Amino acid sequence: MSNKEIARKFNLLGKVMELHDENPFKIRSYTSAYASLRKVSSPLIEMSEDELSEIKGVGKAIVGKIIELRDTGNMSTLQRYIDMTPAGILEMLLIRGFGPKKVKTMWNQLNITTPGELLLACQENRLVELKGFGMKTQKALEQQLEFYFASRGQVHYAYVIDDANSLLTLLQDRFPQELTELTGEIRRMMPIVNAIEILTTAQEEEMEAYIMELAEETLDSLSYHGFAVEITQVEEEYFGMEQFEKSASKEFLAAADIEYEAYDEEESIFVEWDLAYVEPEYRESAKAYDQSKSGTLPNLITNEDMLGAVHNHSTYSDGLHTLKEMSDYTRDNGFQYLVMSDHSKAAFYADGLKEDQVEAQWTEIDQINASYEDGFRVYKGIEADILNDGSMDYGDDFLSQFEVVVASIHSQLNMDMEKANRRLIKAIENPHTHILGHMTGRLLLSRAGYPIDHELIIDACAANGMIIELNANPQRLDMDWTMIPRALDKGVMISINPDAHVRESIHYMQYGVNVARKAGLTKEQCLNSKNASDFAKWVASLS
Numbered sequence: 001m002s003n004k005e006i007a008r009k010f011n012l013l014g015k016v017m018e019l020h021d022e023n024p025f026k027i028r029s030y031t032s033a034y035a036s037l038r039k040v041s042s043p044l045i046e047m048s049e050d051e052l053s054e055i056k057g058v059g060k061a062i063v064g065k066i067i068e069l070r071d072t073g074n075m076s077t078l079q080r081y082i083d084m085t086p087a088g089i090l091e092m093l094l095i096r097g098f099g100p101k102k103v104k105t106m107w108n109q110l111n112i113t114t115p116g117e118l119l120l121a122c123q124e125n126r127l128v129e130l131k132g133f134g135m136k137t138q139k140a141l142e143q144q145l146e147f148y149f150a151s152r153g154q155v156h157y158a159y160v161i162d163d164a165n166s167l168l169t170l171l172q173d174r175f176p177q178e179l180t181e182l183t184g185e186i187r188r189m190m191p192i193v194n195a196i197e198i199l200t201t202a203q204e205e206e207m208e209a210y211i212m213e214l215a216e217e218t219l220d221s222l223s224y225h226g227f228a229v230e231i232t233q234v235e236e237e238y239f240g241m242e243q244f245e246k247s248a249s250k251e252f253l254a255a256a257d258i259e260y261e262a263y264d265e266e267e268s269i270f271v272e273w274d275l276a277y278v279e280p281e282y283r284e285s286a287k288a289y290d291q292s293k294s295g296t297l298p299n300l301i302t303n304e305d306m307l308g309a310v311h312n313h314s315t316y317s318d319g320l321h322t323l324k325e326m327s328d329y330t331r332d333n334g335f336q337y338l339v340m341s342d343h344s345k346a347a348f349y350a351d352g353l354k355e356d357q358v359e360a361q362w363t364e365i366d367q368i369n370a371s372y373e374d375g376f377r378v379y380k381g382i383e384a385d386i387l388n389d390g391s392m393d394y395g396d397d398f399l400s401q402f403e404v405v406v407a408s409i410h411s412q413l414n415m416d417m418e419k420a421n422r423r424l425i426k427a428i429e430n431p432h433t434h435i436l437g438h439m440t441g442r443l444l445l446s447r448a449g450y451p452i453d454h455e456l457i458i459d460a461c462a463a464n465g466m467i468i469e470l471n472a473n474p475q476r477l478d479m480d481w482t483m484i485p486r487a488l489d490k491g492v493m494i495s496i497n498p499d500a501h502v503r504e505s506i507h508y509m510q511y512g513v514n515v516a517r518k519a520g521l522t523k524e525q526c527l528n529s530k531n532a533s534d535f536a537k538w539v540a541s542l543s
């Protein structure tokens with residue numbers, strides 16, 4: 001065990017003790033032990049008790065712990081605190097910029113226990129009003145967390161795509177005579193990406209050297225802005241073939257069963273084998289291959305098909321922008337309608353709306369709608385909490401007055417599958433609910449979400465005319481895209497919802513569109529692809 005490793009254990013001990021409100025003097029002694037131990041030049045592990053005691057800032061208790069480490073490889077005091085602390089909290093303590101004070105506040109006041117939950121809390125503005133935080137800290141934390149996810153080796157597509165594209169441009173400019181494209185998971189628009197994969201005809205060593213040069217610091221492994229980079233070099237006449245092989249699921253490739261031959265362009269493979277071109281993100285299943293062969297590929301949904309934004313928050317609950325700012329922004333960005341759905345009264349952590357606040361919001365919505373002369377419309381929706389027993393937190397009479405009701409679970413997420421199914425189905429069967437919000441509560445790379453029987457839930461939605469949300473927050477992407485085909489088979493419509501807590505987040509919809517394309521969603525099967533008048537008809541049909 002190196003001196004640095006030993007020192008780090010004392011640092012961690014100081015931090016976890018602070019987290020658990022221990023004696024500040026003890027905490028300080030461990031923190032200063034960290035500072036002095038890491039500077040010692042001879043190996044601590046070989047020093048005698050007397051020699052250890054002579055180190056400045058190292059008292060008896062610390063010497064004892066170093067001896068314990070030497071003899072057992074363990075520090076029992078530290079272990080005890082580790083056992084008392086959720087794993088995700090410990091993880092957060094180790095992220096740069098996260099002191100125990102901050103982590104403790106988030107844990108105690110917001111009940112956040114993983115980095116992913118914290119990232120969501122930043123996106124949903126929960127930190128703005130927290131003592132010692134504020135807008136600036138929230139922004140900084142959000143960035144550190146995105147970087148943290150990247151450094152862990154896996155990252156959400158949304159956080160890497162811009163850097164992947166900018167790296168691609170740099171490489172194409174630097175190697176103008178060569179073919180260079182993105183490939184692999186990014187090209188397939190997978191929700192989680194392991195590396196920026198590059199396919200090129202350029203010399204691999206030269207490209208690597210150039211990427212190293214871009215970094216302006218020595219890298220342990222090939223990366224760009226913290227994201228791992230993988231380069232595959234290929235001969236020009238095989239470029240198309242290699243791109244084809246790297247841009248599809250195993251299932252699709254097995255169904256296609258195309259021999260590895262020289263194709264410089266991917267399109268030529270489709271032409272030669274008499275197949276309709278399949279977008280890389282849709283090359284997921286044997287079915288996709290069959291459709292390509294029989295000329296029955298679906299017209300995959302596009303960003304241009306997103307005509308309205310459903311499921312959004314304003315300052316009435318936990319959004320950052322006012323109702324007017326939300327609606328103006330959505331309208332200015334070319335959408336035809338906005339469904340507001342602030343949190344309902346049970347969501348106390350998110351300033352959920354009591355009945356009288358809802359009525360005030362309705363009055364304001366009427367005023368805003370009257371002020372628009374182009375037909376843009378704000379709808380009176382709510383994100384109603386599904387309570388522990390599956391009932392909703394407003395009475396039936398009140399709930400029935402909303403134009404659109406998104407029903408979501410936000411509390412008591414620890415459930416077994418049977419309980420979760422029962423809770424959801426009761427909400428689905430409620431005649432006043434219309435859209436099932438973030439079906440499992442999962443956070444990609446962070447929280448598994450409660451277990452559900454997807455087929456059972458989808459069938460219940462089909463039986464009750466319930467629409468299922470594809471929550472487009474890149475951390476959620478919930479329901480999972482692999483479940484969408486089942487919904488489509490059963491005739492259940494999907495709504496690609498931004499769940500925006502900041503007006504700019506309505507653009508999250510693009511990440512929902514990406515994964516919906518993987519699943520073969522068309523605009524006919526998507527609620528918010530309806531134009532203004534069809535959407536109005538749908539709303540009218542609900543009451």
Ligand SMILES: [Zn+2]
Nearest residue numbers: 383408437438
């Ligand atoms: Zn929600």
Ligand SMILES: [Zn+2]
Nearest residue numbers: 311313383499
């Ligand atoms: Zn929401």
